[in-house]
Amino acid sequence: MKGFLDKFKYHGLFIKMFMVTLVSIITVSLLTSLVTIQMSEKLFMNTFGITNSKIISQIQANFESFNYSVVTASNNVLQNGAIKGFLTNPEMDTLASLKSYYQASQQMDRIQSNVAAYPVTMTITGINRKSHSTDSYYWPNSLEKLRKSLLTVNTLISPKRLIYQLDKENLTGASNEDPVIVASRALMERTSGNQYGILYFAIRESDFKRFYASFTSSGNDVAILDRSGMVVSSNRTDLIGKEQQDLLSYAQEIEKQKLKFKEVSVMGKNSLVLSEYLPVYDFYLVNFIDKQEVLSEMVDFKTVALICVAIVLAALIIVFLISRRLTKSLTLLARQMPRIAENNFDNYITVTGSYEIKELGKAYNYMLDELNDYIRKLIQTQKDQRNAELSALQMQINPHFLYNTLASVKILVQQGNKEKAAATINALISLLQNTVSNISETITVAQELVNLKNYVFINHVRYGEQIAVNYFIAEDCYGYHIPKLIIQPFIENAFFHAFQERSEGHIYVLVSREENALVCEVVDDGVGMEGYDHENPAHRSISSSHFFSGIGIRNVHDRLRLLYGDEFGVAIVSNIGDGTRVKIKLPLHKT
Numbered sequence: 130m131k132g133f134l135d136k137f138k139y140h141g142l143f144i145k146m147f148m149v150t151l152v153s154i155i156t157v158s159l160l161t162s163l164v165t166i167q168m169s170e171k172l173f174m175n176t177f178g179i180t181n182s183k184i185i186s187q188i189q190a191n192f193e194s195f196n197y198s199v200v201t202a203s204n205n206v207l208q209n210g211a212i213k214g215f216l217t218n219p220e221m222d223t224l225a226s227l228k229s230y231y232q233a234s235q236q237m238d239r240i241q242s243n244v245a246a247y248p249v250t251m252t253i254t255g256i257n258r259k260s261h262s263t264d265s266y267y268w269p270n271s272l273e274k275l276r277k278s279l280l281t282v283n284t285l286i287s288p289k290r291l292i293y294q295l296d297k298e299n300l301t302g303a304s305n306e307d308p309v310i311v312a313s314r315a316l317m318e319r320t321s322g323n324q325y326g327i328l329y330f331a332i333r334e335s336d337f338k339r340f341y342a343s344f345t346s347s348g349n350d351v352a353i354l355d356r357s358g359m360v361v362s363s364n365r366t367d368l369i370g371k372e373q374q375d376l377l378s379y380a381q382e383i384e385k386q387k388l389k390f391k392e393v394s395v396m397g398k399n400s401l402v403l404s405e406y407l408p409v410y411d412f413y414l415v416n417f418i419d420k421q422e423v424l425s426e427m428v429d430f431k432t433v434a435l436i437c438v439a440i441v442l443a444a445l446i447i448v449f450l451i452s453r454r455l456t457k458s459l460t461l462l463a464r465q466m467p468r469i470a471e472n473n474f475d476n477y478i479t480v481t482g483s484y485e486i487k488e489l490g491k492a493y494n495y496m497l498d499e500l501n502d503y504i505r506k507l508i509q510t511q512k513d514q515r516n517a518e519l520s521a522l523q524m525q526i527n528p529h530f531l532y533n534t535l536a537s538v539k540i541l542v543q544q545g546n547k548e549k550a551a552a553t554i555n556a557l558i559s560l561l562q563n564t565v566s567n568i569s570e571t572i573t574v575a576q577e578l579v580n581l582k583n584y585v586f587i588n589h590v591r592y593g594e595q596i597a598v599n600y601f602i603a604e605d606c607y608g609y610h611i612p613k614l615i616i617q618p619f620i621e622n623a624f625f626h627a628f629q630e631r632s633e634g635h636i637y638v639l640v641s642r643e644e645n646a647l648v649c650e651v652v653d654d655g656v657g658m659e660g661y662d663h664e665n666p667a668h669r670s671i672s673s674s675h676f677f678s679g680i681g682i683r684n685v686h687d688r689l690r691l692l693y694g695d696e697f698g699v700a701i702v703s704n705i706g707d708g709t710r711v712k713i714k715l716p717l718h719k720t
Contacts, residue, residue, distance in 0.1 A: 150448045151441070158437035181416060182389065184344045185405050188351070188414060191340035195247060196291075196312075196409045199330050202243040202251065203291060203314050206328050211236045216255025216316065216326040230261070237263055248336045253316070255326040268296075268309050268331040275329070280311050284327055288315030293410045295361040296331070297370055308370060310337045310361060334369060337362050341414075348422030352376060354413040361412060380404035380413040392420075531557075537591045553590050556583035563613070570692075571610040571718070574640055574647075578602060581638065584617055588624055595633045596624060603641040610718045611647065612692060618685055619651040619711045627655025627709060642717070646697070649713040658703040689715065 206212055215233035220226075233253075241251050241263050252262040252269060260272050269275040280294050296309045309331050316326040341351045345364040352363040358377035360368045379391055383404040390403045395417045403416040479490075534557055541550035560583045563576060572580075578600060585598045598620070620636060628634045639650040686699040693716050703709040 150444060154441050154444045155437075158440060162434075162437065181403050181418070185403055185414065185416060188341040188344060189405055189407065192407055192410065192414070195340065198244045198247065199249070199312050200291060202240050202330070203312075203328055205240045205243065206237075206251075206253065207316060207319075209236050209240065212253065213316070213325060215261070216253060216259055217257060219257060230259075233261055237261060244330065248332060250329075250331045252329040252331065253326055254329075255316075256324070267333065268311075269329075280313055280329070281327060284313040284315055285324070288317060288324060290314070291409070293361075293412065295334070295355070295359065295370065308334050310334055334362050338364060348419035350417055350419075352415045352417070353410075354380065354415060356411060376402070376415050376417065377413065380406075380415050384413075395419075533591060534587055537587075541590070549590065553587060556586045559583050560587070570612060572613050573607065574602065574609050574611060575607040577611060577613070577616060578607075578638075581616060581620060584620065592624075593632075596628055596636060597634075598636045598638065601637065601639045606640045606642060606647065608719055609647050609715075611649070611715055612688065615685060615689075615713060615715075616649055616651060618682065619713075622682070623651060623653040623655060623709070627653040627657075630656050643714075645717060647715045647717050649715065651711040651713075652708065654708040657705050657707050657709055659705045685713075689713070 211229075211232040215229045218229060237251060237253070241249075244251070250262060250264045250268050252260065252265070252272075252275070254260040254272065254276060262269070262272075275281065278296070280296055283294060284292055291312055291314045293310060293312050296311045310333075312330040312332075314328050315324050316328055317324050338351075342364055345351050350363065350365050352365070352368060352373065353361045354373065354377050355361050358372045358374045360371055360373055360376075363369055375393075375395065379393055379395075379402045382388070383391055383402070384406050390401050392399070392401055394400065395402065399420045401418045401420055403418075405414045406412075407414055534553065538550045538553050541547075541553065560580055563572065563580050581598075581600075589596075616638065620638070623636045627636075635654050637650075637652040639648075639652065641648055682699065682701070689698045697714050697716060700712045700714070701709065702712075
């Protein structure tokens with residue numbers, strides 16, 4: 130968010146011009162698109178009712194034609210004596226039975242010519258449990274199952290009328306994807322009204338939908354509903370056999386109120402619904418149209434969107450080129466100038482633009498030249514001062530340390546311990562060479578370890594060996610360079626402050642790598658300090674009574690920050706009774 134605001138600040142003029150143009154172009158494009166869509170929708174609504182009413186009428190005519198063929202065939206069956214005899218005669222001898230079956234079969238084949246235009250199977254069953262089917266390949270699967278099915282039950286409830294039903298029980302093969310629509314009628318004697326059989330006309334749903342499939346398309350769907358709201362047939366196969374109470378209620382409302390169409394939500398989509406009641410089938414023919422999808426076919430929204438985008442992009446390119454040329458120099462100058470506060474003095478700008486902008490650019494570049502010259506002189510002065518301070522710190526050897534060391538050597542000589550006296554003098558000489566004579570700012574960890582051991586040896590000679598010092602140096606750390614006199618002040622503090630209340634203890638010196646840093650630690654098991662803080666003036670004086678280097682804890686911390694930056698320095702953890710841990714963090718340097 131902050132970066133975005135900074136960009137807006139530096140490009141305010143350009144962004145304002147850009148946004149005004151962008152909003153204007155988008156507004157015009159959107160308004161044009163909306164007007165086009167509204168006009169298309171109005172045209173669609175005006176023509177929709179007329180067009181789809183004609184389609185509904187054509188579908189209705191197809192259904193009536195099919196029904197007429199079925200009614201004609203059923204009447205012929207009722208009037209056929211051979212068929213009646215086949216379904217009513219009791220068991221006869223084999224020859225008579227074959228003859229009766231053959232005659233009925235011949236008559237059924239002749240009568241089926243009435244529905245020859247449609248892929249329909251005719252099936253008859255009688256009270257004598259005899260039956261015949263013109264084509265039992267796909268229906269029925271089981272005559273015994275057919276006699277007990279809901280199709281038969283409903284037919285016997287209304288024996289005088291032709292009933293159309295969806296048979297979901299007797300399907301083609303083992304698949305449930307292609308149900309059968311069955312027209313059934315009870316076979317009755319004209320005079321007595323006694324029932325002697327049932328006639329079934331079966332047509333696959335996939336063949337039944339051909340009556341209307343040519344009038345459907347994507348977004349323009351048809352569903353045939355029965356009185357219960359179940360979808361008997363539809364170009365949407367996912368709906369077949371399922372109840373759609375919403376569609377049924379819309380169809381009944383259209384029929385009752387004599388509406389041309391109804392605009393409603395169908396399955397979550399804004400749709401237009403037309404309906405027609407088919408009395409001979411007792412079905413509702415429902416046509417529901419996805420308004421958005423149909424409109425998208427009338428208006429190519431993708432093309433409109435692409436044209437709008439192309440106009441916007443072309444306008445943006447033109448605005449960008451013109452406004453950028455006008456504001457580039459001012460933007461660059463406005464962006465570079467605040468960086469001076471971040472100590473970045475090399476941000477010179479290319480002087481371009483009008484006369485006024487060129488003069489501003491020249492003045493800005495001249496100011497940077499003057500600042501850089503002043504900074505170079507200041508840095509050199511500070512560097513010289515720092516070298517002088519480091520040299521002075523290295524030379525601060527307390528005379529008392531020398532006096533006491535030489536006095537200890539004298540006592541050793543007087544006692545006749547010449548070897549220890551010689552070792553003490555050698556340790557002092559090595560210590561002086563590495564601190565006073567060596568003008569390098571850094572030495573290796575190995576050299577610093579020698580200095581520490583010499584310093585500890587001298588202190589053991591002077592005060593005894595009750596305080597043991599142990600060294601733990603990682604093998605890969607001996608070659609790294611560290612500033613001189615970095616670790617020694619903390620060993621010095623441990624010797625003369627950590628064990629004031631007792632004469633024995635341990636000091637541990639540890640050097641290891643920690644990610645991309647070298648870590649030197651000095652740990653003692655002395656009395657410790659309560660809540661140590663080297664920023665606290667009361668604690669800052671620790672090591673003020675130093676015996677050797679004169680470099681206190683605060684000096685070491687400031688020295689490291691001066692040399693390497695704020696992420697390096699000294700951290701101390703100490704509590705009463707828990708001893709003190711000093712952690713010195715340094716960068717990794719081999720040379």
